[in-house]
Amino acid sequence: MKALSHIAAVLVLAFAIPAFAHGNMDHIIGTVTTINGKIVTVEKDGVSTQVALVATTTWEANGKPGTQADLKVGDRVVIHATKINNVETAHDVRLAHPAK
């Protein structure tokens, strides 16, 4: 019985062929117009996009490791995001402060 159940499970696994995902993350580029808690609004060419920031979002500020605290209104950002429940959710954020 034990051997049979192992064989059955092996057969099931044998069909679990690895597959590669296709597609890519959305690239959201623009200037930060608002930061409302965990939601940041990015605007470019008159088009606004809201992006949710999550605990796993990684940060790079001016070429160095950063945090959400580095993000300010007016910053230029490049965000790689995935739509989750129809909300762009940031995987990583690269930002640059505007030149003074």
Added chain:
Amino acid sequence: MVIRTRVAAFTAGIVAGVAVMATVIVLLGWSAFHNGFSARAEPSGLEARLAGAILRASVSDRDRALHHNMTTTPQMLSEGMEHYADHCANCHANNGSGDTMYGRGLNPRPPDLRLAATQSKSDGELYSIIQNGVRMSGMPAFGEPGGRDHGSWELVAFIRHLPALSPEEELQMQSMNPITPSEMKERQEEDDFLNGNATTTKGQPK
């Protein structure tokens, strides 16, 4: 009379066993046809346990006991990092989390290399997995058959370092990741935008 009772009990046991097996197979079949064989689905507990058992069984005791007999030096770590960023990070991610486009699409998912399930393996076990791969997973065999590969030992050393990887090192690894010409162009456009000299940056989500 006793013998008859035992035979009846034995037969009943066989019938019950076959019935249970048939039920399991029907349920698995129904699940497969109902849900499909999508790689997106999380592996069931049964699959996960079996995959773990297969992984453990795939490494011989001899390989498990292997040692590289070298002290881990900064140079060894540095070369391991470069090697890892180039060969492994597409699926395992620079930080070892497995949170990449390929990693998320694989079934079974690549393990989080920083966690105990990986870190508790012996050096020889990690080396053997890198050299020989893991069947029924996305992990290929990177080594030559029977070969002893210094590069794989460097990878083992770097995997040991992953739980302590600094944000600076993770950022450094991004420049070591393989990228296609179109990704390189895209990255250049993003850098240009961040540097304030954008000319052809894309707009909002693709």
